[in-house]
Amino acid sequence: MSRNLYDLIGLAAGICFILALKGLSSPKSARRGNLIGALGATVATVIVFFYANDGKALHNQNLILAAIAFGVIVGVPAARKVQMTQMPQLVALFNGVGGGAAALVAIVEYLKLGSDATTPVVVATVFTVIVGCVSFSGSIITFLKLQELMTTRPVIFPFGRQIIALTLIGVLASGGWVISSGGTTPLLINGLLSLLFGILFVLPVGGADVPIVISLLNAFTGLTVAASGYVLETTLLIVAGTLVGASGTILTRLMADAMGRSLFGTLFGAFTAKASAATGPADTRPVKSGSADDVAILLNYAQRVVIVPGFGLAVAQAQHTVRELADLLAAKGVEVAYGIHPVAGRMPGHMNVLLAEANVPYEQLVEMEEINPTFPQTDVVLVVGANDVVNPAAKTTPGCPIYGMPILDVALAGNVIFLKRSMRPGFAGIENELLYEPKTTLLFGDAKDSLTKVVSALKAL
């Protein structure tokens, strides 16, 4: 197959990817767009077998096919079986392996080229290795945090800032070493330091900041793939990687806005907040806890109810029950809306996916800016497993990890009901003063059980 034909088919595949992203502008066209993208990726993969070795069977072809088969066997069941609640982990994991693959590709190409590599190619290789390794190890740590295989709190160690800064200097210096002198050992050191940097960089990030980190690592992997496209002179990789880089950058910016602070502040905020986060007043103050019947009565006589979902909804798989409750209230003439905080859950748009799974119509999913002015006219806010996104500490407690984050102003509503598993603070580990307010009622227990009880109590009224 000629280079020109190969490039043309690559161009077609690139167009498929653009159409895939374009499809996402509306839920109607989104699925078809994704299928077009998958088609483009498949075609690109198939034709490379006919191009790479001038039409002859590839070297190591059986190994390659076996590796692809193995990847399919691992990837497809993971993608099929994952619960919607665990989507952030899976996305982090897929993102990490993509970054790792790109770094490996650049390393192998570098080993093959040896001293033939031109300076621009070496620079691109170093970039790919650094960013790919950071994306890989950072994503793995994010995965471990989300899967709760390690602590979900920010991990803060003494001299953290200095150690991170030193590691970064080491990464850049070893990168410069590779560029100036070449050789395998410098590249190896560069790769290892980059892996270390990825770990150190994600460890101190708190739970509420995970959506921003996932978006950022997504952008990183995109740029890595684009750079490896330059190394391999493959335009398709440049196009695909750049598209992903753009998408990751936009999402990161949106998430940073939703946190109300700069990207830098979000990523390095944990270092400055270590003292104030842990200490607080001893939490022996009384809270008003109610029964499912109390909650049902409050809801029944409300005119307008706003449901604020959070990560607890995901954990309890309560999305179907919450919709049942909303339908029941709507049938009784109560106005119901969902207030969606942009960083509720563990990745951008997490709550929308969960509620879509439960067939909640989009019109009821209201963004923060639109729902906030309506809270004074809202009789009851039902907070289902959310904490940080309604925590007034974001406004009142300078120095706490979420300080400065725009929140849903649920305190302005007539009554607030929290469905909580326990008094344990949220993922970010900050006490919520709202729990002690007189207008607040707490209903303890698994969100799904609690909602089921409220639904039957409401039916009995």
Place this chain on the structure above:
Amino acid sequence: MASELMSNEIALLAIFILSVFVGFEVVSKVSTTLHTPLMSGANAIHGVILVGAIVVADHAKTTLEISLAIAAVILATINMVGGFVVTDRMLQMFKGKGKPKKDKGEDK
């Protein structure tokens, strides 16, 4: 030869810059409701690094090179195939009305 190489580099640069603009243009139109599928869909797209992994696996000579390249093929395949499958699964739910469907993975 030198000038040909140069124009090739310029072409790659042009493709990169145009892709940046197309990317920002297209992605900024994505509806906020679909941010999670956007992220997993973008993830799947960068799985096309599989193409690069296959090319270097074909070049690879030493055992080290072959092992690294094959590892890259495995990782990239997981990324690409898994990414498209999971995005499809999510987008299916956004189709609107219809039957409330239970996925197999949901009951454990």
